[in-house]
Amino acid sequence: AFAAQIAVGLTLPLAAAWLPVRRGCAVSVATALRGAGPAAVSASRAWFGARNTAADAGDAAPARADRGAAAPRPWLLPVRNLRRAPVRAGLTLLTLALGGAVFLGAVNLRASIVASVDHLYGDVIRHDLSLRFEAPADPARLRAVAATVSGIAAAEAWGTARATIIGDDALPHGALVVTGMAAASPLNGYTVLAGRWVDDADSTGVVVSRAVAADDPSFTVGRTVRLAVGGVERSWQVRGIVDGGPWPGAWMSPASLTRATGDPRTPVLAVRATSRDPSEPLLLVGRLRDAFESAGLPVASSNVVQAGRGALEDHLLMVASFLGVVSQLMLIVGGLGLASTMSLGVLERTREIGVLKAIGASHARIGGLIQAEGLAMSLAGWALALPLSLPMSVVLARAFGRVMFEVPVTWVPAWGGVLVWFVLAVVVSVAACGWPARRAMRMSAAQALAWE
16 A cells, blocks of 8 residues: 555656646747747736727727726636636646536435435335344234234234355355245335236245345346255245345245245234324334233334434435545645646736736736636536536446445436535635735736746
């Protein structure tokens, strides 16, 4: 790692300086001696010339007309100055635009993550809590006890078992949790991506989550796989692939799971509350625990779905937050590049600034020109980042889906993110141009005109 840092630290500055040095060495002597004096004078006249001419002529009406026509010229001069060093301005503009594109892409990724989590915990996972008992119990008895508790809209007993994936080499290739769930379950909202859900009478079918199919290519629809469920190895046929969230899992009919494990009892009860009040699941857990304790069925653990949602959402949003930090670092680098560009621009146009001051430009007007030039570049970077954010959003969403959790692509950035990026661009411009503008304002006309 230290060797890599040393290599990058030595080669990157040389690589960045190679093109400017090469171009500077290729300048002829005659071109270098001519300098930029005439351009500076012509640029100054472009701003102040018409007004002074009208004033010298003593014609008040043309002077008033010229002042109205020349109103946008304080903006035209900074925009034209950006063309003097197109490579330097282009690199600075590209850095600002890429920083803004990453920022808007991170905003879009955050929106995609929130939408995916809302779908997972609203449409896919339709129960509010689950109870795991210290010992498996008869499903009918669990449902009967749950029916005595108020506030329950639906309750299902789910059988679960740990399954080992057996590869073609007869060796274990990972493990997953198999759940016995009826096809018509009101608590089942899994979206079938390929194939179909298992029928209640299907004794050899299994459905796997997208995470399992992504990790193991052998899990395709119609493919026969070997699973050791309950310690017994059997062949199962993949009936479908579903959107089961970021976790690997498999589902089969309750009868199939009972035949595979040899135990009809179930250790899990899933419950959906009648009230949508966020505090209701916690109150319902207490009532259910009391009811099952009274019935001689002690509860080992309880899981409130919304608590798991908060943990998952915070975990996934950490990636978007990290991308936001990266975009801020890129904006800082772009701001430093803008400050360097403006400082070099002030240095190169020292005599031009002297001419402007000699013909009556105030310190505030000089500082405003520098700030306007930097603001023009920042606003150009802001505008360029908007179309660049579209491919950036696609790249970030797909990369996030491969590594963490598949999310839909949010194409259009939210207006709030666009507004925040606009404010950041303006702030970066003001901060980066502060020192160059101060240096230009403090420079006297005599010093500027004598600059070599």
